[in-house]
Amino acid sequence: MVSPSLPGTASGSGSGRILINSIPKSGTYLLGKLLESLGFQGGEFHFRNSHYWDWTIDRTLEEHIENQKKFRVDASFGEAIERVGPGYFYAHLYFDEATDLILKKQDVRTHFFLVRELREALVSMYRFQFHQRGKEEPEENRQALFAAWITKHAASHLHGMGMQIPWVSRSSLTIPYADLIGDRGPQAQADLLACIAGVLDLDPDHVQAVFHRSAIGLKTRTYIGRPSRIDDYWSDAAETVFLALGGDQMNRQLGG
Numbered sequence: 001m002v003s004p005s006l007p008g009t010a011s012g013s014g015s016g017r018i019l020i021n022s023i024p025k026s027g028t029y030l031l032g033k034l035l036e037s038l039g040f041q042g043g044e045f046h047f048r049n050s051h052y053w054d055w056t057i058d059r060t061l062e063e064h065i066e067n068q069k070k071f072r073v074d075a076s077f078g079e080a081i082e083r084v085g086p087g088y089f090y091a092h093l094y095f096d097e098a099t100d101l102i103l104k105k106q107d108v109r110t111h112f113f114l115v116r117e118l119r120e121a122l123v124s125m126y127r128f129q130f131h132q133r134g135k136e137e138p139e140e141n142r143q144a145l146f147a148a149w150i151t152k153h154a155a156s157h158l159h160g161m162g163m164q165i166p167w168v169s170r171s172s173l174t175i176p177y178a179d180l181i182g183d184r185g186p187q188a189q190a191d192l193l194a195c196i197a198g199v200l201d202l203d204p205d206h207v208q209a210v211f212h213r214s215a216i217g218l219k220t221r222t223y224i225g226r227p228s229r230i231d232d233y234w235s236d237a238a239e240t241v242f243l244a245l246g247g248d249q250m251n252r253q254l255g256g
Contacts, residue, residue: 016107018042018088022114023161023254025124026177028090030215031112031196035088037214038202042087045080049094052080078102094163100170110199113171115254117178118161118247119238122150123228125157147237158245165253173199174255181216181227 018035022028032043046053053071073080077099081089084106093099103111116124126149130137138145168174173195182189190208197207242248 016109017084017086018110018112019091019103019108020088020112020114021091021093021164021167021171023116023118023121023164024092024157025121025128026114026116027175027180028092028114030180031114031175032088032090034196034207034211034215037210038200038207040087041085042089044089045084046090046092047077047080048092049077049096049099051075052077081106092160092164093167094160095166095170111167111171112173112175112196112199113164113167114175114177114180115168116176118158118251118254119234119242120177120228120230121161122154122157122242123230123233126150126233127228142232143235143238146233147235147241150238150241154241154247155245158242158247158250162246162250165250168254176255 018040020028020031020035022031028046036043044054044056046055051072051074054073055071077093081102123146126146127137175192175196176184178184179188179192190204193208193211194204197204200207
């Protein structure tokens with residue numbers, strides 16, 4: 001059972017907010033699904049620093065995935081966060097002192113920051129564009145196509161990810177995607193879920209049971225349908241671009 005004293009629970013008590021902030025494609029909505037399954041309210045909004053997506057507009061999950069521009073609202077984070085009630089909300093926020101101050105003033109009591117090995121994140125971003133458009137991903141020449149994509153787009157994506165790095169030291173808990181989905185083994189996953197339970201003041205066994213029963217593997221707004229196999233996409237050409245843009249150093253800063 002969820003403690004009735006927790007902010008944003010299904011009981012409606014408490015006024016605290018829970019921020020699910022992340023490097024894109026790092027398990028944002030997977031963690032949200034866990035919180036929802038644990039009885040927390042929220043998940044209606046997803047913020048960037050200068051705009052947000054309003055998921056309260058009543059549409060199907062498929063429409064949310066394929067037509068995200070329809071749900072986008074231009075507004076500063078300081079203005080937009082006023083719409084958030086008790087419970088959890090999503091974000092890919094760049095760090096700056098003003099944004100950090102807004103979070104402190106707005107009763108954001110818990111800040112989860114999800115991170116991922118950046119090569120894997122870029123591959124997942126590449127794959128998601130096809131899913132989002134309702135198109136089949138080309139199966140031939142994957143490495144060449146991905147190398148062309150990363151040459152064109154990696155600089156802007158990695159720049160944005162780099163602006164998120166300071167959240168590692170400012171969040172309540174930094175969550176590695178590899179641990180969350182079990183890539184580093186069941187013990188690492190169980191340890192991480194216990195840490196999440198500790199932050200939320202919940203029973204670790206209950207959180208783990210709910211995660212495996214009601215969160216992992218379910219369709220969300222950004223779920224592609226199968227794990228990304230990086231070796232199918234990565235090449236020497238992609239690695240050259242990645243290293244030239246400082247991706248390896250960024251991975252170390254994120255704790256990878």
